[in-house]
Amino acid sequence: MYLIFAALFGLVLGSFYSVCVSRYGTDNTIFKPARSFCPQCDHQLTILENIPLISFLIQKGRCSLCKARIPIFYPLIELTSMFWAVLAATHATTYVEWVVLLAIGGICIVASAIDLRTFLLPDILTYSGAAIVLVASYAGILHVDFMQSLLGAGIGAFALWAVSALYKLIRKINGMGLGDVKFMLMLGALTGIGHLSIFIFLASVLALIFCIISTRGKAGMSRVYIPFGPFLASGALITYLYGDQIASFIR
Ligand SMILES: [Zn+2]
Structure with a gap:
């Protein structure tokens, strides 16, 4: 049961990570704009279009409005985060260790994705x-x-x-x-x-x-x-x- 919770929590974290990665090096910050949007047509995503992984699969990897492709990179970040949350949960001996491992894994995922995109590792x-x-x-x-x-x-x-x-x-x-x-x-x-x-x-x-x-x-x-x-x-x-x-x- 707690592994299912870990998986869901990992997915949610993963969607936060993909926001961090996609906004790195742009004028946007993590909290502004509050809603995610399509970089092609500026269409603001509705709540239904913003469910980690599920929305990507339902929309077959395309923006619902302009049909521009959503890079496969972002659902992969969410999947990796989910995988790490479950793996860390099976290994951690305490809840505190799990939380710390999530933070460490999160930094690793975001840093790696930014490195792949820009060849930079932010200080x-x-x-x-x-x-x-x-x-x-x-x-x-x-x-x-x-x-x-x-x-x-x-x-x-x-x-x-x-x-x-x-x-x-x-x-x-x-x-x-x-x-x-x-x-x-x-x-x-x-x-x-x-x-x-x-x-x-x-x-x-x-x-x-x-x-x-x-x-x-x-x-x-x-x-x-x-x-x-x-x-x-x-x-x-x-x-x-x-x-x-x-x-x-x-x-
Ligand atoms: Zn669009």
């Missing part, structure tokens, strides 16, 4: 995310020790910064943004120094799979800029939930 998300994780681990809400968190954040971010500095030195171009390094503060804190290697391994494998698929049949591999945010985020979230199992599996 407000990465810094506040790092603060949330460190405070929660200090308060004993997360199952990662505070010292582990602190070292994970520091060493994780430093390692990523060193790799990007080295890359820049050798290739003379920016391979990785500073946003990724800041994001690493949050994600390294989440996994802790102990599971940092598992986390970085998972993130690299996911990014590599993405590269292989997205550059298939295309020349000029070195010109492709990869948004690392989504891979770092999913690697860290998987590691937080399954790091112990993965570690004992490797041993």
Whole structure:
């Protein structure tokens, strides 16, 4: 029963996230305008047209007025959020941990989606995310020790910064943004120094799979800029939930 509640709550959060993502970099703010609208014809969505996921399916992914396509990106954000809310609910040992995991997952989803769209990771998300994780681990809400968190954040971010500095030195171009390094503060804190290697391994494998698929049949591999945010985020979230199992599996 509570998993159904978690799923519905995740969907509602997801629709809030997609509003954040769609309005990032525009003149609109999260609360203004209050109602969602079609970017093509400015048609204000009615309550029935604004139900997460369901409205998208009923309207077959098109605006009810001008029939412009609604990007599949937005229902995917809602689905991801629903999936994370359920997954976090099955893993969290307390309600407080679940709520904190929802906040962490939310920041990861919004930051990843913005990174995919604009290749930027906003400071407000990465810094506040790092603060949330460190405070929660200090308060004993997360199952990662505070010292582990602190070292994970520091060493994780430093390692990523060193790799990007080295890359820049050798290739003379920016391979990785500073946003990724800041994001690493949050994600390294989440996994802790102990599971940092598992986390970085998972993130690299996911990014590599993405590269292989997205550059298939295309020349000029070195010109492709990869948004690392989504891979770092999913690697860290998987590691937080399954790091112990993965570690004992490797041993
Ligand atoms: Zn429209």
